[in-house]
Amino acid sequence: MAAQSTLRHTPAEEVIAALIDKYTDLIRTKLRSTSRTTRLLATVALATSIILAGEGARRRWKRKREEREEGRKLVRSNSWLHNKDGSRTIYVPYKARDRTAKVVIHTTKNLTFQAHRRLFLDPPKRSGLPAGHVPPTQTKPGMNLAFLHQFLSLMHIAVPRWNSKEAVLLLSHGAFLMLRTYMSLVVARLDGEIVRDLIAGNGKIFVWGLAKWCGFGGFAAYTNAMIKFLERKVSIAFRTRLTRYIHDLYLNDNLNYYKLLNLDGGLGQQADQFITHDLAQFCDAAANLYSSLGKPVVDMCVFNYQLYRSLGPLAFVALLANYSLTSRLLKRLSPSFGKMKAGETKREGAFRALHARLIANAEEIAFYRGSETEKGFLNDQFESLRTYMDRFYLTRIRYNMLEDFILKYSWSAYGYLLSSLPVFLPTWGGLGGLSEQVEHTAKGGRERSRMKDFVTNKRLMLSLSEAGGRVMYAIKDLGALAGHTSRVFTLIAALHRVHAHEYPAPKHKRPERYSLADVKGTRQHNYDGVRLENVPIVSPAFWPKGGNELIPMLSMIVCRGDHLLISGPNGVGKSAIARIVAGLWPVYEGLVSRPSSTGQDGIMFLPQRPYLSIGTLRDQVIYPDGEADMSEKWKSDRDLQAVLDLARLGYLPEREGGWDTRKEWKDVLSGGEKQRMAIARLLYHEPQFAFIDEGTSAVSSDVEGLLYDTCKERGITLITISTRASLKKYHKYNLVLGLGEDGNEWEFQGIGTETEKMHARRELEILQDKLEQVESWKARHAEIERELAKVWVAGGGELPLEDAPEDGGAAAPAAAVEEGVAREEDEERGGGETEAEETHDEADYQEAQEEMADETETETEEGEAAQGSGVIV
Numbered sequence: 001m002a003a004q005s006t007l008r009h010t011p012a013e014e015v016i017a018a019l020i021d022k023y024t025d026l027i028r029t030k031l032r033s034t035s036r037t038t039r040l041l042a043t044v045a046l047a048t049s050i051i052l053a054g055e056g057a058r059r060r061w062k063r064k065r066e067e068r069e070e071g072r073k074l075v076r077s078n079s080w081l082h083n084k085d086g087s088r089t090i091y092v093p094y095k096a097r098d099r100t101a102k103v104v105i106h107t108t109k110n111l112t113f114q115a116h117r118r119l120f121l122d123p124p125k126r127s128g129l130p131a132g133h134v135p136p137t138q139t140k141p142g143m144n145l146a147f148l149h150q151f152l153s154l155m156h157i158a159v160p161r162w163n164s165k166e167a168v169l170l171l172s173h174g175a176f177l178m179l180r181t182y183m184s185l186v187v188a189r190l191d192g193e194i195v196r197d198l199i200a201g202n203g204k205i206f207v208w209g210l211a212k213w214c215g216f217g218g219f220a221a222y223t224n225a226m227i228k229f230l231e232r233k234v235s236i237a238f239r240t241r242l243t244r245y246i247h248d249l250y251l252n253d254n255l256n257y258y259k260l261l262n263l264d265g266g267l268g269q270q271a272d273q274f275i276t277h278d279l280a281q282f283c284d285a286a287a288n289l290y291s292s293l294g295k296p297v298v299d300m301c302v303f304n305y306q307l308y309r310s311l312g313p314l315a316f317v318a319l320l321a322n323y324s325l326t327s328r329l330l331k332r333l334s335p336s337f338g339k340m341k342a343g344e345t346k347r348e349g350a351f352r353a354l355h356a357r358l359i360a361n362a363e364e365i366a367f368y369r370g371s372e373t374e375k376g377f378l379n380d381q382f383e384s385l386r387t388y389m390d391r392f393y394l395t396r397i398r399y400n401m402l403e404d405f406i407l408k409y410s411w412s413a414y415g416y417l418l419s420s421l422p423v424f425l426p427t428w429g430g431l432g433g434l435s436e437q438v439e440h441t442a443k444g445g446r447e448r449s450r451m452k453d454f455v456t457n458k459r460l461m462l463s464l465s466e467a468g469g470r471v472m473y474a475i476k477d478l479g480a481l482a483g484h485t486s487r488v489f490t491l492i493a494a495l496h497r498v499h500a501h502e503y504p505a506p507k508h509k510r511p512e513r514y515s516l517a518d519v520k521g522t523r524q525h526n527y528d529g530v531r532l533e534n535v536p537i538v539s540p541a542f543w544p545k546g547g548n549e550l551i552p553m554l555s556m557i558v559c560r561g562d563h564l565l566i567s568g569p570n571g572v573g574k575s576a577i578a579r580i581v582a583g584l585w586p587v588y589e590g591l592v593s594r595p596s597s598t599g600q601d602g603i604m605f606l607p608q609r610p611y612l613s614i615g616t617l618r619d620q621v622i623y624p625d626g627e628a629d630m631s632e633k634w635k636s637d638r639d640l641q642a643v644l645d646l647a648r649l650g651y652l653p654e655r656e657g658g659w660d661t662r663k664e665w666k667d668v669l670s671g672g673e674k675q676r677m678a679i680a681r682l683l684y685h686e687p688q689f690a691f692i693d694e695g696t697s698a699v700s701s702d703v704e705g706l707l708y709d710t711c712k713e714r715g716i717t718l719i720t721i722s723t724r725a726s727l728k729k730y731h732k733y734n735l736v737l738g739l740g741e742d743g744n745e746w747e748f749q750g751i752g753t754e755t756e757k758m759h760a761r762r763e764l765e766i767l768q769d770k771l772e773q774v775e776s777w778k779a780r781h782a783e784i785e786r787e788l789a790k791v792w793v794a795g796g797g798e799l800p801l802e803d804a805p806e807d808g809g810a811a812a813p814a815a816a817v818e819e820g821v822a823r824e825e826d827e828e829r830g831g832g833e834t835e836a837e838e839t840h841d842e843a844d845y846q847e848a849q850e851e852m853a854d855e856t857e858t859e860t861e862e863g864e865a866a867q868g869s870g871v872i873v
């Protein structure tokens with residue numbers, strides 16, 4: 001007998017009817033045997049539970065309504081709720097405009113990061129991944145042990161527990177995949193039976209077969225839809241888990257988002273591409289792999305077993321030999337898809353990053369009319385992407401042709417050959433061969449049986465070839481997955497490295513001075529002031545290179561009320577001090593002390609480039625607080641208005657249409673307004689100390705003074721970074737950088753102290769001495785000119801002395817003198833200077849004259865200023 005259907009069970013309706021009858025009888029018997037009191041009590045209990053359930057439903061509905069209301073409010077104000085366990089509850093717009101969905105986001109614990117660090121920074125030697133290296137240069141993305149390690153490490157994050165949501169989704173997905181395999185088997189048999197009944201002319205059974213076919217078809221369609229749905233769900237669940245993990249590692253108090261770009265450099269400037277695009281691709285590929293590889297592998301086992309039963313061991317061995325041969329051939333001819341995919345993604349990222357740059361700097365580029373240059377950059381980058389993709393797809397098409405031919409056509413031919421085994425070699429043909437040897441009593445019975453077996457086997461063979469093809473295609477997908485896995489692994493490894501500050505010293509040689517592997521300084525928080533003790537100011541370089549020393553050692557203390565101005569030329573390291581105190585740059589040596597918190601009662605930093613966040617006008621003033629934080633601090637819109645008034649921006653709410661207006665604020669506010677907004681933020685937060693880095697450079701000087709006075713009145717100790725000496729008057733001390741021959745020396749001066757007064761007095765005396773000499777210089781100047789005029793006249797015609805202008809700065813004699821000198825020089829050199837050179841000399845002379853006049857003027861002004869200034873003298 002050929003492969004028989006094993007699906008014939010007791011009809012389902014009969015089983016269900018028997019169950020219903022059994023339990024109805026049981027309940028009826030029980031009820032009959034109970035007393036009246038029991039029945040009464042049961043009725044009361046039932047009524048009470050109905051009432052309680054109703055009340056519960058009402059309360060639930062009310063709670064839901066309140067929650068919805070709160071959700072709408074929080075969405076409007078860009079805010080969220082902090083829960084006691086450290087998680088956050090956020091509301092996101094959902095479906096209709098006024099509906100929100102509540103999401104609770106748990107922050108990943110530091111302990112979890114510590115546990116995972118080993119996987120990413122200290123991979124097993126067997127995997128071939130070098131420890132601590134990002135990106136792992138020594139391993140190409142491909143199907144190797146490194147890929148296995150990377151994939152399992154990521155899965156460790158994506159599926160954290162066996163009872164997690166992701167695990168349940170994977171299990172359900174797996175169950176549906178198995179169900180589809182089972183359905184394929186059933187359909188194959190049903191196909192054979194229908195053909196057999198058709199040939200036998202058995203109408204009734206044929207129609208019943210068709211009905212069963214339709215029933216199974218409906219169920220199979222549902223199964224297929226569920227498989228696709230669950231695959232997407234798995235992908236989204238992986239992405240959610242990994243994105244939250246990465247965000248927790250990327251955006252935390254350790255400022256990893258800054259350090260990754262400015263100190264580590266392991267990912268270049270493309271962290272956004274890694275987090276958005278690469279991660280999504282990885283999750284899609286990983287979720288798809290489960291159905292594109294897991295399912296066909298199961299299919300192949302099941303179908304192979306079925307074919308082994310129907311066609312015998314010979315066919316089975318032949319099938320196995322075929323797989324082995326094909327997979328070896330394809331593997332050998334297959335290009336490195338993983339590496340190619342990773343390369344493509346990298347180029348895509350670079351292209352996108354250039355576009356993002358263009359958008360971010362549109363105004364500056366437009367002013368410079370830099371569109372041609374920018375277009376050049378963009379076109380170059382796109383060309384690099386295009387040529388790479390061309391090459392990639394060309395390689396792919398060759399491989400696809402080969403793969404298609406082998407998997408579709410040669411396998412089908414091979415399948416026909418194997419299906420014929422029971423007919424031509426019955427002794428080797430398994431159950432099919434046995435059926436060939438059995439005597440068939442009915443007329444045409446042998447043919448019908450052959451037909452049924454052939455159709456069933458052919459269908460199985462087709463399904464098998466399809467499954468085998470999918471496995472082979474999946475090997476290609478696996479290559480692409482290896483590329484995505486490598487990118488996501490690199491991202492998380494780099495983040496772990498920055499988070500743990502794990503920079504091993506290079507082997508067999510000492511690390512460079514000021515390398516990230518050699519950070520020895522100490523940071524002290526909770527200090528009531530800002531203190532630097534023997535701290536070198538170093539601009540960092542990407543590991544393992546050493547940083548650039550700007551100032552060898554700096555020591556200073558700023559206590560409450562000691563307003564400090566940090567001044568000096570450009571690029572000398574003024575902002576660098578703020579970066580070190582804020583924790584952006586490392587303290588290579590020495591001690592840095594600062595208040596612990598950032599914001600209220602702590603320290604605040606106003607960066608050189610004012611930052612305006614997305615959100616409402618209110619959000620701009622209270623940044624980085626949200627509206628919920630603002631309510632916690634008992635601040636209202638009226639307080640914000642007062643703050644804006646103090647920052648001379650009181651007109652903004654009315655001009656912009658209220659506090660809830662949302663705009664691209666960086667484009668709406670002028671340069672000075674942006675700086676004043678930063679001061680408004682400072683006044684809102686009212687910290688004890690504030691670093692203001694060129695925070696008023698675009699503000700008019702009258703308003704600047706008012707802003708400084710207001711901040712000081714509010715008790716904020718200001719540490720201003722500026723090149724403008726005019727800001728001295730608002731400070732008590734001045735840290736002057738860029739002194740000395742190399743420009744790396746500094747001086748800490750008190751403003752208005754005895755020493756400074758003495759210093760200024762000495763300077764004044766020098767200037768006065770110089771001023772007294774001005775008259776004698778003027779006389780000497782006139783004398784020299786007269787002498788020079790004589791020299792000219794001696795060389796050419798007579799120039800009457802009275803023709804020379806008396807003001808001492810006359811252009812004509814000067815030109816004449818110059819001409820005479822030039823002629824003399826010409827003669828000495830044998831002539832040969834061009835007209836252009838002569839003009840140049842003339843310009844030089846005039847410049848020198850102007851400089852002399854300027855110098856005299858400046859000296860006079862400085863002397864007057866020094867005399868008039870109430871601060872210095």
Ligand SMILES: Nc1ncnc2c1ncn2[C@@H]1O[C@H](COP(=O)(O)OP(=O)(O)OP(=O)(O)O)[C@@H](O)[C@H]1O
Binds near residue numbers: 539550570571572723
């Ligand atoms: N992220 C960075 N990585 C490496 N070097 C940097 C970085 N940022 C700045 N530098 C370098 O550090 C040096 C000091 O920079 P800093 O911003 O402190 O200058 P500054 O004194 O504030 O100048 P300015 O008056 O122009 O603002 C400069 O030479 C600069 O090129």
